[in-house]
Amino acid sequence: MDTLEHQKATDAVWEPAKFVEDLRVRMRLGAKGRLVIPAAMREALGMGENEVIDLRVVDGELRIATMRERLRRAQERARKIIPAGVSLADELSAERREAAKHE
Secondary structure (H helix, E strand, O other): OOHHHHHHHHOEEEEOOOOHHHOEEEEOOOHHHOOOOOHHHHHHHOOOOOOOEEEEEEOOEEEEEEHHHHHHHHHHHHHHHOOOOOOHHHHHHHHHHHHHHOO
């Protein structure tokens, strides 16, 4: 890859950010669809090397999140519908013990 090609592959235009949530970058997609997440964004999202991430397309946008964040959101939603003091793990174990009695 010559210098010009390398420059085009790594072009990023930063827009000023007031808050971490306002980080924005405009980039070119690299060879074979490669995309480099800038360090400031990885840091803001708590992403580390070899981090497992979740990619999804929502309303025509690519959304990227760590699995840790997806789990946090799922737990938050579950807390809204599961009564306080209820352990789903305990309920599942009880159901399995009951089912095992009838086998």
